[in-house]
Amino acid sequence: MDKIKLTIDGKEVSGLRGQTIMEVARDNGIDIPHLCYHPKLSKTGACRLCLVRIDGKMLKTSCTELAGDGMSVITEDEALRNIRKWLLGLLLMEGDHNCLYCDADGDCELQRYAKIYNVEKTDEDFPRNPREVDYVTSNAIKRNENRCILCGRCIRACKEIQVSNVWGFTERGSQTHLIADDDRKIGESSCVKCGTCVQLCPTGALTFQTVSGKGLNWELKKESSICIYCGVGCKIDFYTNEEGVLVKAIGNDDGPNKGHLCVKGRFGFDFVQSPKRLTKPLMKKDGEFVEVGWKEALDFVAGRMRAVKEKDGPDAIAALSSAKCTNEENYLMQKFMRAVIGSNNVDHCARL
């Protein structure tokens, strides 16, 4: 591919022909403010926040404008700064952005830019259209359109990543708003609850039902693991709060899933902290389970297995390993059966 050279904010950078200015900037660690742009989605240039100045003159949206060889790009100057402030101010006025009541507080791109550009909501009388608030129809997704900035990321997420085409814009101008399917409540639509639109929504307009009341975004801890539900092996960032309770699952961009999840990977993990979990070893005595200590349980198991092995030989013992356990655990189970018991009677449910 063709290499090109350009300068961004006076710094010499290189990129590939066909890349947008935004893409070249990101590859070189330069952050250009944006809201409707997302690296995983097609580009629309709708929010105008990513305007840059090219060759000292023209203003262009950097998410759609192709980078050219020899170009000189300025990502921010006095005029651009003022435009950004003005755009952000409009967005704040148009909606109802009270972060106090919003689950996205601390994890909101609009909030972040409002702080960076020191923008406040000014005109209280700005004409606002009443918009849809739906916290009840879906058990997965909460929707508050008063926080929607019409960036269209949810539409593209559902169309291009999940490929279910649930969301769409309807009407025009200041009346523009989002609808699910042919104008249904989200809980009554064809939504399959994959949560991708929520993950990519830059504001609190779309949030997960399951996070409310589980703590502040900036206090959450993040750790990755691999989904247990199928062989795609999606990589997931799990967020836990200070009490160690699981709050949400976000698709990790570096996994084979490239950030996407399905309903199971998104909402399927309550079971880990279910009160029905086993907490102590159990042994059946007189037909009833009683709780016992680990030592008693393990001594009993090993003693009985040894007795069976001596009486009936190693092949009278069999083990089932598990496709839901780790490689290490499966390895150890087969080693146990082969090296300690002396039998190859080990299998798992690959065939089921």
Added chain:
Amino acid sequence: MIGSNTTENHPVMGSMIKNEVINQQKRLIVIDPRRIELARYADYYFPIKPGTNIAILNGFMHVIVKEGLYDKAFVENRTEGFEDLKKTLEKYTPAYVADICGLDNPDDIVAAARLMASLKPMALYYSMGITQFVSGVNGVKSTANLQMMLGNMGVEGGGVNPLRGQNNVQGACDMGALPATYPAYQPVASEDNKKKFEDAWSVKNLSVKPGLTLMEMMNAAHAGGVKAMYIMGENPVMSDPNQQHVIEALDNLELLVVQDIFLTETAQHAHVVLPSCAFLEKEGTATNTERRVQPMHRVLKPGRLIKDDWWITMQIANRMGADWDYEDAKDIFKEIRKVTPSYAGITYKRIENELIQWPCPTKEHPGTKVLHREAFSRGKGLFTAIEYTPPFEETDREFPLILTTGRILQQFHTGSMSRNSRVLEETAPEGFVEVNPNDAGNLDVADGELVSVSTRRGSIRVKARVVERIKPNAVFIPFHFYESCANRLTVDCLDPVCKIPEYKVCACRVEKIVA
């Protein structure tokens, strides 16, 4: 796509496929008895009768051979056995195949075969809709026949791609949790391998006799040959066919140890139940369906008396004379790398930032994206001439419908995880049986009505869903729900080679419940 309801069972993969087809204009052929979501976007969709995969695959190949559309260079240089296959294919004319498969339009078989041959490479995906039959192994071989004939092997975007149903089926197999193979599929029935592992593990007298498969274990337990069973994280009472037989087998044991996170249906029959960590409480690795080895981290702290599965196994081993001293999962992985050539170059450090696919023999090796690039494991690819054979249980007057089973999007397997997760359980709280409107009309059954479904093995009550998406003369039941347990109905006959049970077809009867 054959025998894979991808958008429900491997949804993220399903979306990737939808994206290719809908947004990138790739072509799609879908073969499945149920009109699954992907069928909507397919250029050709074949609603075949359950259990007739081999017939339709042979039908495609018949056309490809007859019209000379196969990849002659590939067949010549990289394969053998083509002539035998060719002979077998002769009788699989489109008309003959359409008759077996219950299809109305034989011409579509011709058209789809031509489409396959005209676009290269073609990727073939399958799942349990190919394997869960007495003829499962042959079904898989047939897919390989087709792809070799088209020269679609060993190239990116081609291949025969099985979609694994559980997150670490691939890894469990790689690790040798199979009765006939050590880690990395090294056969146990080999003196060399015996020696190798005796040295690696510092033990003597490893057995060269392949062990019992899951279903054979259950039969042996039933008959009394197997006396003790140690089950880690599986729930055979729910997942195995012919539930009654499994329960009797387990109750017949002198010792049943179950290690799990819940008191599952299986654990209730145990003598000892050992509480183990759930996956979010563990560290370790898992290998996905594309052979990628990925790290799992400890996200949640386990309860005070809940232990890692490997720790429990080690404690039992040490009480029986071993002297294992693994500190953590990483210690075990180091040993895995020594005895598993395909994992030798994979380290915990590397997989933090790299998506490595095995084989990866050295630390410098980048991993292997496409298998069989230059040659197949055995050298030349072998065509196997395969005849279509009907499923074990055919329908008759008493049991006139074909029952097929599977999963749905919001639930998983035996339900012990998904049914304990609120959003999933609320979204899909109960079992159902899908019945075609034609059959429903004949049976006088309405949508949502409770019906009874019976087979030679048992009978359950479940709500009917009257839908076009299931073929006439067939019904579908998901197997996640203990209240309406599909495996009380399924047949436990096995594929003679790989011993997979035939979950996907048996004969059944649906009846209106008259109060």
